[in-house]
Each structure stands twice: as C-alpha cells, then as structure tokens.
Amino acid sequence: xxxxxxxxxxxxxxxxxxxxxxxxxxxxxxxxxxxxxxxxxxxxxxxxxxxxxxxxxxxxxxxxxxxxxxxxxxxxxxxxxxxxxxxxxxxxxxxxxxxxxxxxxxxxxxxxxxxxxxxxxxxxxxxxxxxxxxxxxxxxxxxxxxxxxxxxxxxxxxxxxxxxxxxxxxxxxxxxxxxxxxxxxxxxxxxxxxxxxxxxxxxxxxxxx
Amino acid sequence: xxxxxxxxxxxxxxxxxxxxxxxxxxxxxxxxxxxxxxxxxxxxxxxxxxxxxxxxxxxxxxxxxxxxxxxxxxxxxxxxxxxxxxxxxxxxxxxxxxxxxxxxxxxxxxxxxxxxxxxxxxxxxxxxxxxxxxxxxxxxxxxxxxxxxxxxxxxxxxxxxxxxxxxxxxxxxxxxxxxxxxxxxxxxxxxxxxxxxxxxxxxxxxxxxxxxxxxxxxxxxxxxxxxxxxxxxxxxxxxxxxxxxxxxxxxxxxxxxxxxxxxxxxxxxxxxxxxxxxxxxxxxxxxxxxxxxxxxxxxxxxxxxxxxxxxxxxxxxxxxxxxxxxxxxxxxxxxxxxxxxxxxxxxxxxxxxxxxxxxxxxxxx
Numbered sequence: 031x032x033x034x035x036x037x038x039x040x041x042x043x044x045x046x047x048x049x050x051x052x053x054x055x056x057x058x059x060x061x062x063x064x065x066x067x068x069x070x071x072x073x074x075x076x077x078x079x080x081x082x083x084x085x086x087x088x089x090x091x092x093x094x095x096x097x098x099x100x101x102x103x104x105x106x107x108x109x110x111x112x113x114x115x116x117x118x119x120x121x122x123x124x125x126x127x128x129x130x131x132x133x134x135x136x137x138x139x140x141x142x143x144x145x146x147x148x149x150x151x152x153x154x155x156x157x158x159x160x161x162x163x164x165x166x167x168x169x170x171x172x173x174x175x176x177x178x179x180x181x182x183x184x185x186x187x188x189x190x191x192x193x194x195x196x197x198x199x200x201x202x203x204x205x206x207x208x209x210x211x212x213x214x215x216x217x218x219x220x221x222x223x224x225x226x227x228x229x230x231x232x233x234x235x236x237x238x239x
Numbered sequence: 240x241x242x243x244x245x246x247x248x249x250x251x252x253x254x255x256x257x258x259x260x261x262x263x264x265x266x267x268x269x270x271x272x273x274x275x276x277x278x279x280x281x282x283x284x285x286x287x288x289x290x291x292x293x294x295x296x297x298x299x300x301x302x303x304x305x306x307x308x309x310x311x312x313x314x315x316x317x318x319x320x321x322x323x324x325x326x327x328x329x330x331x332x333x334x335x336x337x338x339x340x341x342x343x344x345x346x347x348x349x350x351x352x353x354x355x356x357x358x359x360x361x362x363x364x365x366x367x368x369x370x371x372x373x374x375x376x377x378x379x380x381x382x383x384x385x386x387x388x389x390x391x392x393x394x395x396x397x398x399x400x401x402x403x404x405x406x407x408x409x410x411x412x413x414x415x416x417x418x419x420x421x422x423x424x425x426x427x428x429x430x431x432x433x434x435x436x437x438x439x440x441x442x443x444x445x446x447x448x449x450x451x452x453x454x455x456x457x458x459x460x461x462x463x464x465x466x467x468x469x470x471x472x473x474x475x476x477x478x479x480x481x482x483x484x485x486x487x488x489x490x491x492x493x494x495x496x497x498x499x500x501x502x503x504x505x506x507x508x509x510x511x512x513x514x515x516x517x518x519x520x521x522x523x524x525x526x527x528x529x530x531x532x533x534x535x536x537x538x539x540x541x542x543x544x545x546x547x548x549x550x551x552x553x554x555x556x557x558x559x560x561x562x563x564x565x566x567x568x569x570x571x572x573x574x575x576x577x578x579x580x581x582x583x584x585x586x587x588x589x590x591x592x593x594x595x596x597x598x599x600x601x602x603x604x
Contacts, residue, residue: 067455109509112488116416209352218380219411221443 032075032223035097036088037082041208045098047076048117053228074223084111085213086111095216096224101206102185108144112217114209114228118235124149124203127192128181129174132200143173144183153183155205171195243358249346249538253329255374256348256536260327261567262316263367265350268326270311282310283541285521290335292342303537304333308474312351313522318529323354341538349515349519351533358466361499361517362473364532368513369483378506381513382442382486383470386497387463389450389487392438395458396422396431400577402469408436411490415439442486445471449485466499495521501534512540531599554580556594558587561602571600 034049038044056077069076078227080088083103083223087189090109102124104113105214124146141222143164144150154161164179171191182190185206186192186199210231212224249596257267276293283289285307292304305311308604310328313544316324336343350367352360362390365383372379389410393403402425407416415436422432434455440450449471474480491500491514515534524532555575559568567582575582577600583592 090509111412113414113417115410213509214511215504215506215509216505218382219378 031069032096032220034075034077035080035085035094036077037085037098037100037176037208039061039082042079042083042098044119045117045208048229048231048234049075051234055106073181081210089211089213092213092215094099094213095102096212098208098212101209102149103203104209104211105185105204106148108146108148109156110209110214111214112214113209114212114224115231115235117167117208117231118238119208121205123205124183124188125186125199126153126181126183126201126203127171127186127197127199129196132174133208134180134200140181141179142181142183143170143179145170146183149203150183170198170213185195243595248541248544252375252536252538252541253346253348256371257327257329259374260367263325264510265327265352265545267584268328268351270305270308270328270329270330270452272305274305274311276303277353278310278314279303279306280330282521282525284492285310288335288487290342292333293478305330305333306332306334308332308347308349308535309351309521313353315526316527316529318527321355321567322546323352323356323360325352333437334390343413343428346538348538349533351531353531353533354529355549356530356532360471361532362470364463364515364534365470365474365483365499365514367477367479367516368501368534369477372482372503372505373479373512375512375536375541376505376507379482379503382487383483383499384487384489385463385467385518386467388438388459389490390493391436391460391463393460394454396435397425397427399425402428405440407490407493409517410439413439413488418509425562429457438487442488443484444481445474445483445485463498467562470499471534491516493520495524499601503534503536503600507545508540509542510540512537517574536577551593551595553583553592553594555582555589555596555598556592557582557584558597558599559584560586562601562602563600567600571598 036045054073054075056068056073056075067076067078073163080174082100084096085099085110086107089097091110100120102151110208120155140159140161141152141164142161143166144209145166147163147165150163164171164173170182170184172195175199181200183191183203189199192198210228217224279286279291285297288306291306293301296302306363308328312326327350331344332347333342334343335341335445352364355597357495362426365381371380372381388409393406404416405421418439419432422435438455449468452459474483477541489500496516496518497520502511503513505512511534513534517530517532519530522529557571572582572584585592588597
C-alpha cells in the first residue's frame with residue numbers, strides 16, 4: 031500500500047488529478063464528506079489530506095511514502111527526503127519586499143519580518159548582511175507599515191497584496207512551486223510504484239508546459 | 240540463561256551484532272563516558288551537532304558527555320606499519336534530537352577498522368554491514384556510493400565551489416530539476432549537464448549501474464569505477480548480494496569521508512539505520528597517517544520495528560493481604576514460577592495490571 035500525503039486545498043485537488051491520471055485513482059476522495067483518509071484497495075493506494083505545511087513531516091517520518099509540498103516549506107524546514115519532481119504547480123516566489131520609498135543603505139541592522147526565518151537568515155547570511163529577524167505568523171505585510179520591520183520576506187504570487195499596502199518586491203530570493211517528495215526508506219522498498227508515478231507525472235508536467 | 244523472548248529488539252540486536260563482529264576478529268572497545276570538551280570543539284565539524292553536554296570535573300577541567308564514538312577511537316589509536324586496529328563498540332552517545340531540540344541518549348553500536356586498509360577490508364566492512372542489517376530484518380537494502388566518483392564528476396564540470404556544494408545537496412536529494420537549474424545558472428555546457436543529470440538518475444542493481452557508469456566515461460575517475468567493479472564482483476558471491484545496491488545519492492561530508500560510503504535501510508523504519516564509509520580525511524586532520532573505514536547502527540531506531548505485542552503483563556495476578564500466611568504466599572509464587580508462568584503479587588486487582596489468570600489468597604485461603 032502506497033501512502034500519499036496531499037496538501038489540503040485547491041493545490042491538493044490539482045495534484046490528486048495528476049495521481050489519478052497516473053493510474054492511481056481513488057473515487058471515494060471525490061465524495062462530499064469530512065473524511066481525511068481515502069483508500070483504493072485494488073490500486074494499493076491510500077491518500078490523506080493534511081495541512082500543506084505538514085506534508086513534509088508526514089513524509090520524513092514515514093507516515094506517508096510520498097507527498098506534495100511547496101518548495102518554501104522544503105527550504106524552511108530542510109526535511110531529509112528525496113525531492114523527485116517539480117510539478118510546476120502553485121508557482122510563486124520567495125521575495126524581499128519593502129515600502130516603495132525604502133532604500134537599504136546597509137548602515138544599520140536590517141529588521142526583517144517573516145514567517146520563514148531560516149530562509150531569510152540563509153539569504154542574508156549569503157549577502158553578509160547583519161539582520162534582526164522578527165518571526166510573525168501572518169499579516170506580514172503590515173510589519174513595515176507599522177515600523178515593526180524595514181522589510182519582509184514572504185511568498186509573492188501576483189503582488190496585489192503588496193501593492194495594496196504600498197509595498198514592492200526589492201529582490202527575489204528563490205522561485206517556489208509544488209514538489210513531489212518521497213521518504214528515503216520508502217523509496218528503497220516501494221521504488222517501483224513511486225517511479226511509475228514520477229514517470230507519469232513528468233509527462234503530465236511536460237504536456238502542461 | 241537469558242530468555243530471548245523478554246528482550247527488546249535493540250537488546251537482541253546488541254548480542255547478535257557483537258557475536259557477528261567477533262567472528263571477523265573485531266575486539267570490543269570500552270571507552271570512558273567523558274572526553275575533554277576541548278577535544279570535541281577542535282573536531283566539531285565532524286559531529287552531527289555542535290551542541291555538547293559539558294560539565295566541570297572535580298579538578299575544574301571541562302569535560303563533555305560523548306556525542307560521538309569514532310573520534311575517541313581514532314584519538315586513542317596509534318599508527319603501526321602493517322597493523323589494522325579492528326574494534327567494535329556498543330556505547331551511548333548524547334546528541335540534540337532534530338525533532339525535540341533537546342538532548343537525547345542514543346544507543347549506538349558499530350565497528351571501525353583503522354590502519355593499512357585494503358580493498359578486502361572495505362569488502363569485509365560492507366559484508367558486516369549487510370549481515371548486521373540481516374540480523375535486524377530480512378527485508379533490508381544496503382546502498383553504496385563512491386565519493387571519488389562524485390568529486391571527480393563535479394571537478395570536471397565546474398570550478399565554482401558554491402556550485403559544487405549546491406550540486407551535492409541536490410544529488411543527495413535526487414533533485415534533478417534544481418540541479419538542471421543551477422547548471423544553467425552557472426553556464427555548464429549541455430553535454431556536461433546531461434552527464435550530471437544521468438548520474439543522479441542511475442541507482443539500483445549493481446551491474447546495471449556499472450553499465451550506465453561506463454557511458455559517463457571521461458567525466459568520472461576510472462580508479463573509482465574500477466574499485467566499484469571489483470567490489471561488486473566480490474559481493475556477487477553473497478547470498479544477500481542482491482540487497483546491496485549502488486546509489487550515488489548516499490553522500491557524506493566530504494571534509495571527512497572519502498571513497499566508499501554506505502547507508503542501510505530496513506523496511507518499516509523511516510530513516511537509515513546504518514551509516515558508514517571510509518574516513519581517511521578525518522585521520523589526516525587528526526595528524527594520523529592511517530586509513531579508516533567503519534559504520535554505526537542507531538539502535539534506538541529499532542524501537543519502531545514491529546514486535547510481538549502481548550495482550551497481558553503477567554500470566555497470574557496473585558492477590559494477598561496481611562492475613563495471608565507468608566509460607567503459603569512464597570510456596571504459591573514458587574509453584575507458579577516453576578511452572579514457567581509469570582506472576583505479580585499485589586494487594587488487590589487495581590486494574591493497572593493485565594493478566595491471564597487471577598489467584599486470590601487473601602486471608603490465607
């Protein structure tokens with residue numbers, strides 16, 4: 031039985047469609063109910079919906095053999111998993127944003143508000159820039175407006191939220207998209223089934239380009 | 240005589256593994272629980288974590304609870320021409336858990352071969368690693384890589400050290416999409432990029448992998464390929480040779496490790512239970528001229544292996560009170576134990592103990 035952790039939400043539904051197209055359908059998943067685990071005994075596959083930021087933990091700990099997680103989560107938590115495929119879904123970027131008038135002259139410690147403390151720390155360490163990280167869990171955009179921080183490090187999709195709060199992208203740290211990940215041990219023992227899915231999804235990704 | 244049935248998975252493994260290593264002439268190495276703190280600070284890059292439990296000895300000297308065993312063995316050995324120090328150990332190490340971020344005691348068992356290491360010694364180490372895994376479970380995989388292959392390939396592709404560091408990370412993640420991206424960003428030529436991407440995609444059955452390696456000729460070190468070929472031929476003769484595979488995503492810190500490295504997996508455990516390889520670079524950094532190879536098994540992980548769960552704690556719950564005659568009580572216990580059953584003497588049936596049979600001798604009945 032192959033255990034698959036899917037991220038709840040629209041991304042998860044798109045990803046399930048890819049698994050279905052790969053021959054691992056599970057019709058009960060489309061029933062309108064509040065169940066979180068769905069199984070197709072015949073296809074030897076079990077899906078479960080989890081919070082998108084938890085997918086990597088389920089896979090790393092072996093509760094799921096494979097799963098789909100955002101590159102932002104993989105960069106932030108560095109789980110010990112295989113990253114087998116870029117699904118080209120949920121595309122956005124991790125960026126530094128600040129009020130349009132802000133200019134970093136590098137003369138004082140830069141105050142950075144973010145949910146992604148490791149990504150921000152690694153990025154500025156690479157630049158050799160002294161920073162003060164302010165960990166926030168949401169509404170990051172208001173931090174520079176209220177002078178809590180100079181800049182923010184956050185996911186930017188269309189940039190609309192930034193614009194509405196008089197912020198703009200100052201630099202892109204890394205492009206983000208959904209990735210197919212696998213537990214390293216599961217890959218050794220269920221490799222054939224996992225590779226079959228990867229091969230099918232590769233073709234789907236190529237066709238969607 | 241110890242009853243095997245009452246031992247936990249990790250306890251059974253300790254006995255079986257020590258017996259295995261002694262067959263190959265590896266002597267048990269008992270070491271102190273403490274080392275000087277300074278010793279670990281000098282070699283902290285070799286440690287999994289640089290967080291160490293330190294304390295003052297009675298004379299004021301700063302000591303540390305061992306976070307690693309290999310360093311102590313290397314420190315205490317000496318270089319003698321033609322001699323190979325072959326030791327096995329079973330020790331607790333103290334490290335910060337990646338999950339809880341708190342210190343954890345980890346039971347570790349392993350072997351080290353230090354001295355004039357030859358190909359046979361590498362083969363012997365791999366055989367012992369595979370046999371160790373087979374003692375834990377029939378369903379295992381031991382994957383072997385050669386760091387010489389990886390470093391020669393990367394040296395031939397790009398001089399940029401930052402590219403190499405990033406590429407190694409992506410190779411260990413089997414992440415060909417980001418590997419392709421950094422090749423493009425660093426101006427790696429198309430042919431070299433394809434060779435690198437091919438390298439990531441070849442793993443599994445040894446002879447198939449070796450055939451694919453031949454196609455990468457010119458970019459990888461031929462001596463490393465030849466070592467893998469010879470080793471693979473030697474391993475073909477083993478009954479469990481099919482479970483020993485090649486996978487170049489098994490990467491270890493190249494500051495310390497070189498040559499052959501390997502990782503062992505057991506079906507049912509979510510991470511590798513065995514890691515090892517050649518670590519000549521560590522010995523060089525510690526001022527020794529010898530070569531070395533070894534591996535460690537993380538016995539604490541074996542807790543997660545399925546074991547036969549019993550639906551009860553004892554066979555007999557024997558209830559007595561102050562009025563029970565002590566002679567009757569001791570005789571009853573003796574009869575039960577001599578009959579091969581387990582017994583727990585309690586003052587009442589509190590519901591805390593699961594039992595098969597209840598025997599009530601309160602009031603001397």
